[in-house]
Amino acid sequence: MRSALELHQVTRFHGPKSTGVAALDDVSLSCPHGTWTAIMGPSGSGKSTLLHCAAGLDQVTSGRVVLAGRDITTAPDSVLTELRRRTVGFVFQNFNLISSLTAEQNVAFPAKLAGVRVSRNDVREVLAAVGLADRGGHRPRELSGGQQQRVAIARAMISRPAVLFADEPTGALDSGSARTVLGLLRHMVRTAGQTIVMVTHDPAVAAGADSVIFLADGRLVDRLDRPTVHDVAERLAKLES
Numbered sequence: 001m002r003s004a005l006e007l008h009q010v011t012r013f014h015g016p017k018s019t020g021v022a023a024l025d026d027v028s029l030s031c032p033h034g035t036w037t038a039i040m041g042p043s044g045s046g047k048s049t050l051l052h053c054a055a056g057l058d059q060v061t062s063g064r065v066v067l068a069g070r071d072i073t074t075a076p077d078s079v080l081t082e083l084r085r086r087t088v089g090f091v092f093q094n095f096n097l098i099s100s101l102t103a104e105q106n107v108a109f110p111a112k113l114a115g116v117r118v119s120r121n122d123v124r125e126v127l128a129a130v131g132l133a134d135r136g137g138h139r140p141r142e143l144s145g146g147q148q149q150r151v152a153i154a155r156a157m158i159s160r161p162a163v164l165f166a167d168e169p170t171g172a173l174d175s176g177s178a179r180t181v182l183g184l185l186r187h188m189v190r191t192a193g194q195t196i197v198m199v200t201h202d203p204a205v206a207a208g209a210d211s212v213i214f215l216a217d218g219r220l221v222d223r224l225d226r227p228t229v230h231d232v233a234e235r236l237a238k239l240e241s
């Protein structure tokens, strides 16, 4: 099976070589299509840097990144911009919805900005898929945190991204809403074959994924397939001690 995302010996250095920091150090990783990968590790271990390099938001110092079959390592800005619009989707901790726009308008807005035509039907379909068919006319303040995050997921999904990147997608949610959002992500992987790459600090969230990779000091140091909350928490505690 071809991978949706591949990192080959990726290093990302910040600052001058003598005094700088290797935020990522020789990381190789393959995420097959239709799988959900969680990235964990202590604070400062390189999780966000990995996500940003994988999504084409940051450039690697050495190594290669192949996203949806395309080597993006040395791609020019114009290609990366196009890629961000059409090939990847992003979901962040704080939803990043526009408060003056309705849920439907929020979902359609980035696509419109990118000059991509989306029909009202497309918007309604994707909102229905996240269980918000009856909330399209509501503004963010009229929605719960979990509902706002589901609007953000619908917004990311409308371009049918090859990879959905999520940075602490449940970090701002109560446990009930977090469960709903995680259930939705699981459903997207299982029924639509969506590929997800997610950063989280929470073992219970990581245990929803198919695999968990662990970073420490920029290096990929461990991996769990079919993770349980207990196993994830134990491995993480070992890295943090």
Ligand SMILES: Nc1ncnc2c1ncn2[C@@H]1O[C@H](COP(=O)(O)OP(=O)(O)OP(=O)(O)O)[C@@H](O)[C@H]1O
Residues within 6 Å of the ligand: 014, 015, 021, 022, 023, 041, 042, 043, 044, 045, 046, 047, 048, 049, 050
């Ligand atoms: N722009 C930058 N300039 C210099 N150092 C940086 C820069 N960005 C990140 N770093 C360093 O690279 C390392 C990895 O940072 P990164 O944000 O990827 O870690 P993280 O695992 O996501 O951390 P956290 O869990 O605290 O968000 C850290 O030591 C950080 O200080």
